[in-house]
Amino acid sequence: xxxxxxxxxxxxxxxxxxxxxxxxxxxxxxxxxxxxxxxxxxxxxxxxxxxxxxxxxxxxxxxxxxxxxxxxxxxxxxxxxxxxxxxxxxxxxxxxxxxxxxxxxxxxxxxxxxxxxxxxxxxxxxxxxxxxxxxxxxxxxxxxxxxxxxxxxxxxxxxxxxxxxxxxxxxxxxxxxxxxxxxxxxxxxxxxxxxxxxxxxxxxxxxxxxxxxxxxxxxxxxxxxxxxxxxxxxxxxxxxxxxxxxxxxxxxxxxxxxxxxxxxxxxxxxxxxxxxxxxxxxxxxxxxxxxxxxxxxxxxxxxxxxxxxxxxxxxxxxxxxxxxxxxxxxxxxxxxxxxxxxxxxxxxxxxxxxxxxxxxxxxxxxxxxxxxxxxxxxxxxxxxxxxxxxxxxxxxxxxxxxxxxxxxxxxxxxxxxxxxxxxxxxxxxxxxxxxxxxxxxxxxxxxxxxxxxxxxxxxxxxxxxxxxxxxxxxxxxxxxxxxxxxxxxxxxxxxxxxxxxxxxxxxxxxxxxxxxxxxxxxxxxxxxxxxxxxxxxxxxxxxxxxxxxxxxxxxxxxxxxxxxxxxxxxxxxxxxxxxxxxxxxxxxxxxxxxxxxxxxxxxxxxxxxxxxxxxxxxxxxxxxxxxxxxxxxxxxxxxxxxxxxxxxxxxxxxxxxxxxxxxxxxxxxxxxxxxxxxxxxxxxxxxxxxxxxxxxxxxxxxxxxxxxxxxxxxxxxxxxxxxxxxxxxxxxxxxxxxxxxxxxxxxxxxxxxxxxxxxxxxxxxx
Amino acid sequence: xxxxxxxxxxxxxxxxxxxxxxxxxxxxxxxxxxxxxxxxxxxxxxxxxxxxxxxxxxxxxxxxxxxxxxxxxxxxxxxxxxxxxxxxxxxxxxxxxxxxxxxxxxxxxxxxxxxxxxxxxxxxxxxxxxxxxxxxxxxxxxxxxxxxxxxxxxxxxxxxxxxxxxxxxxxxxxxxx
Numbered sequence: 001x002x003x004x005x006x007x008x009x010x011x012x013x014x015x016x017x018x019x020x021x022x023x024x025x026x027x028x029x030x031x032x033x034x035x036x037x038x039x040x041x042x043x044x045x046x047x048x049x050x051x052x053x054x055x056x057x058x059x060x061x062x063x064x065x066x067x068x069x070x071x072x073x074x075x076x077x078x079x080x081x082x083x084x085x086x087x088x089x090x091x092x093x094x095x096x097x098x099x100x101x102x103x104x105x106x107x108x109x110x111x112x113x114x115x116x117x118x119x120x121x122x123x124x125x126x127x128x129x130x131x132x133x134x135x136x137x138x139x140x141x142x143x144x145x146x147x148x149x150x151x152x153x154x155x156x157x158x159x160x161x162x163x164x165x166x167x168x169x170x171x172x173x174x175x176x177x178x179x180x181x182x183x184x185x186x187x188x189x190x191x192x193x194x195x196x197x198x199x200x201x202x203x204x205x206x207x208x209x210x211x212x213x214x215x216x217x218x219x220x221x222x223x224x225x226x227x228x229x230x231x232x233x234x235x236x237x238x239x240x241x242x243x244x245x246x247x248x249x250x251x252x253x254x255x256x257x258x259x260x261x262x263x264x265x266x267x268x269x270x271x272x273x274x275x276x277x278x279x280x281x282x283x284x285x286x287x288x289x290x291x292x293x294x295x296x297x298x299x300x301x302x303x304x305x306x307x308x309x310x311x312x313x314x315x316x317x318x319x320x321x322x323x324x325x326x327x328x329x330x331x332x333x334x335x336x337x338x339x340x341x342x343x344x345x346x347x348x349x350x351x352x353x354x355x356x357x358x359x360x361x362x363x364x365x366x367x368x369x370x371x372x373x374x375x376x377x378x379x380x381x382x383x384x385x386x387x388x389x390x391x392x393x394x395x396x397x398x399x400x401x402x403x404x405x406x407x408x409x410x411x412x413x414x415x416x417x418x419x420x421x422x423x424x425x426x427x428x429x430x431x432x433x434x435x436x437x438x439x440x441x442x443x444x445x446x447x448x449x450x451x452x453x454x455x456x457x458x459x460x461x462x463x464x465x466x467x468x469x470x471x472x473x474x475x476x477x478x479x480x481x482x483x484x485x486x487x488x489x490x491x492x493x494x495x496x497x498x499x500x501x502x503x504x505x506x507x508x509x510x511x512x513x514x515x516x517x518x519x520x521x522x523x524x525x526x527x528x529x530x531x532x533x534x535x536x537x538x539x540x541x542x543x544x545x546x547x548x549x550x551x552x553x554x555x556x557x558x559x560x561x562x563x564x565x566x567x568x569x570x571x572x573x574x575x576x577x578x579x580x581x582x583x584x585x586x587x588x589x590x591x592x593x594x595x596x597x598x599x600x601x602x603x604x605x606x607x608x609x610x611x612x613x614x615x616x617x618x619x620x621x622x623x624x625x626x627x628x629x630x631x632x633x634x635x636x637x638x639x640x641x642x643x644x645x646x647x648x649x650x651x652x653x654x655x656x657x658x659x660x661x662x663x664x665x666x667x668x669x670x671x672x673x674x675x676x677x678x679x680x681x682x683x684x685x686x687x688x689x690x691x692x693x694x695x696x697x698x699x700x701x702x703x704x705x706x707x708x709x710x711x712x713x714x715x716x717x718x719x720x721x722x723x724x725x726x727x728x729x730x731x732x733x734x735x736x737x738x739x740x741x742x743x744x745x746x747x748x749x750x751x752x753x754x755x756x757x758x759x760x761x762x763x764x765x766x
Numbered sequence: 767x768x769x770x771x772x773x774x775x776x777x778x779x780x781x782x783x784x785x786x787x788x789x790x791x792x793x794x795x796x797x798x799x800x801x802x803x804x805x806x807x808x809x810x811x812x813x814x815x816x817x818x819x820x821x822x823x824x825x826x827x828x829x830x831x832x833x834x835x836x837x838x839x840x841x842x843x844x845x846x847x848x849x850x851x852x853x854x855x856x857x858x859x860x861x862x863x864x865x866x867x868x869x870x871x872x873x874x875x876x877x878x879x880x881x882x883x884x885x886x887x888x889x890x891x892x893x894x895x896x897x898x899x900x901x902x903x904x905x906x907x908x909x910x911x912x913x914x915x916x917x918x919x920x921x922x923x924x925x926x927x928x929x930x931x932x933x934x935x936x937x938x939x940x941x942x943x
Binding site for chain 1: 797798801802804805806809810820821823824825828829830831832871872876877879880881883884886900901904905906907908912915916919937
């Protein structure tokens with residue numbers, strides 16, 4: 001019986017073990033399925049963000065096209081003249097002495113109550129560290145010190161070469177960081193993990209320090225401070241966002257003006273100069289190239305080394321030229337601000353071949369504006385020319401060349417200078433704007449409107465020609481913070497974590513020792529993600545992505561409606577899922593997996609068919625109270641809102657955030673002509689009235705743009721059922737979301753979870 | 767779906783058979799497969815990394831084990847493995863899997879039972895170490911990453927245990943959202 005007992009025991013023991021194993025397998029099988037579905041959601045959420053960014057970049061092209069349209073078609077009436085000249089004119093002409101006076105900080109007094117850092121120059125390491133600490137504690141540097149620091153930076157940058165050359169001798173490891181985009185938390189995290197810049201710890205920063213994030217100026221000040229303290233160990237590259245016109249669109253200008261209400265304009269002007277003086281590329285040990293965007297098949301470092309980089313102030317402005325002419329302007333590097341000059345319009349050098357379907361892009365590249373602008377503003381240039389000082393002798397040769405180049409339709413003589421100018425500009429655009437692609441070749445970068453897409457063969461050729469082994473670039477967000485391509489010869493490095501949304505991606509930096517083998521460190525600024533589990537993270541990010549996507553869908557309502565109605569010929573108001581998906585892709589061209597996404601975008605179907613009118617209602621835009629504003633017009637304005645906003649900000653020359661009613665009206669009328677849409681005066685008035693104006697003939701740009709924000713309708717509904725809004729007017733979105741969120745959370749979530757109030761508060765805050 | 771169309775409460779075998787093989791259902795299925803495939807087709811050239819196959823199959827609602835996947839992948843790979851799977855090969859295999867309803871879902875009850883088996887002392891909860899031991903050592907072991915991910919969602923932050931009943935109902939609820 002003992003044996004029997006043993007056998008039975010064995011048998012049951014094994015059975016239990018077996019059972020446990022089976023249970024484990026089951027749980028594993030189940031969880032892996034769940035994780036896979038989370039992964040898909042994470043993946044398409046990422047796709048959405050990327051395609052949204054693509055769509056967003058198209059706005060830039062819309063801006064170019066709009067400006068180009070103005071130039072091509074506009075002989076401004078006397079009333080419109082002001083506006084156009086606002087859009088294209090730069091500030092007053094200044095000479096060195098005048099600049100110094102303009103940027104002078106000496107008469108700015110710092111009040112005693114100011115508790116922030118008080119800098120003394122020359123800076124030292126302690127002050128730089130102190131500055132970091134101060135910003136960590138959310139202090140703001142006084143404008144006096146800002147200007148002083150920037151002036152010192154400007155002085156230093158002007159003696160730096162276009163190509164930084166760094167060496168890893170003395171066993172120094174070099175740390176390289178990618179895009180930061182105003183996300184101070186990430187820079188602090190990098191310093192925390194890696195140490196601050198010093199003699200033993202050299203750093204290379206690869207551009208795009210500003211825009212999008214909210215602490216762009218702080219990042220710049222920190223980087224410049226370390227540059228001043230350790231000029232041999234801190235290297236800064238220029239990114240495509242180090243460009244004042246881009247800053248108008250993407251938030252840096254706004255940030256500076258908000259933080260520095262009195263001196264912001266001067267600070268921005270000085271930064272404009274500083275940006276143009278930032279070096280273009282960095283080379284380590286003559287083996288590794290670090291550049292913000294990338295290369296093209298014509299990139300030539302020898303040429304890059306020779307350019308006058310500071311003449312290329314903005315991607316949207318052609319370079320200054322050192323030549324006078326009868327109807328043209330003289331521009332010497334430091335004496336005058338950039339002027340628009342006349343170039344022969346022979347079609348862009350960058351894109352010599354027609355590029356097929358994308359006609360608007362083909363017609364107009366970043367380089368094409370100059371000539372038409374000159375014609376329109378001929379009078380103005382005449383005035384400036386008279387004000388100019390120039391020496392004829394040195395420029396008589398180029399004078400001849402340029403005067404022939406003035407007649408826009410004539411064939412150019414080999415105007416070598418004009419060629420060089422164009423060529424140099426293209427070189428710089430390529431460095432700052434290009435993206436790698438997987439197939440061979442080199443084609444214009446139509447998504448960004450500048451630079452190109454370059455293939456593995458171009459990388460190979462470039463590395464061989466210059467005897468290099470690796471290209472490190474940034475410019476594109478990567479989920480894991482970095483990504484290799486082109487057979488590990490090109491590395492994309494991105495240092496702004498949670499770029500699209502909390503949890504969307506990690507950031508990374510890389511260390512290179514004398515062996516030049518990259519060592520990566522990844523991170524994610526987690527003050528918001530701490531405490532969220534992986535599925536919760538995915539869902540948060542997904543929610544934001546879908547919200548943005550719904551916006552896009554709504555904005556294209558008219559086109560989508562026509563597409564649906566084309567399919568639904570009997571006008572039943574219903575459409576099946578497949579047709580819905582293919583129609584959307586036809587209209588939006590976002591290349592997203594619509595069928596996979598449909599449960600998130602469509603609340604219900606009957607018999608597998610969607611009631612599309614009802615669906616549009618669900619996506620609705622929160623309109624200004626007036627019903628007279630036509631849907632299509634609102635949609636169109638919404639679609640072009642970033643162009644509108646950028647124009648407003650350009651026109652707002654005193655950077656007050658207000659533009660005159662007249663300029664506002666003018667801008668809308670110009671836009672309506674361009675879009676071939678009727679925007680009558682009544683409609684414009686309606687638009688103005690429905691946003692809260694000061695009734696003093698001026699319009700607050702921010703308030704106006706606020707009207708184009710979409711409301712999360714589902715949240716709104718839940719909030720509404722529990723609390724009726726007091727009035728019918730345009731409620732602040734934040735209030736609504738607060739309310740809706742509160743009630744939604746309370747009733748819905750509580751039911752399912754054992755609930756912690758502190759957790760609720762934390763999430764609510766997020 | 768079949769009962770809806772015929773409005774009876776009993777379904778005959780021939781109806782199921784007919785339904786399963788009807789054109790619409792095949793096209794629908796293939797469209798689903800194509801869409802799921804596209805999410806992972808990064809180069810837009812109708813190929814996906816072989817390491818993503820498991821995720822794709824699971825995203826289509828199947829619950830294969832790792833061993834099942836191993837077999838499927840062996841079938842899908844080229845004679846000379848390239849590390850990529852082409853759509854032309856994937857589609858017929860996946861269609862068959864879906865039409866035959868292989869790798870059926872695991873119900874909430876079954877899952878709960880599995881947790882109860884692991885909870886030998888019948889405490890009503892599991893310690894993180896316990897669960898970790900089982901899932902990283904038994905069956906088709908989790909990687910540390912997988913284990914960490916699951917624990918982050920499963921462990922009750924106050925009591926530091928896994929209340930598996932709640933966990934299961936929360937996860938299955940999530941699925942339906």
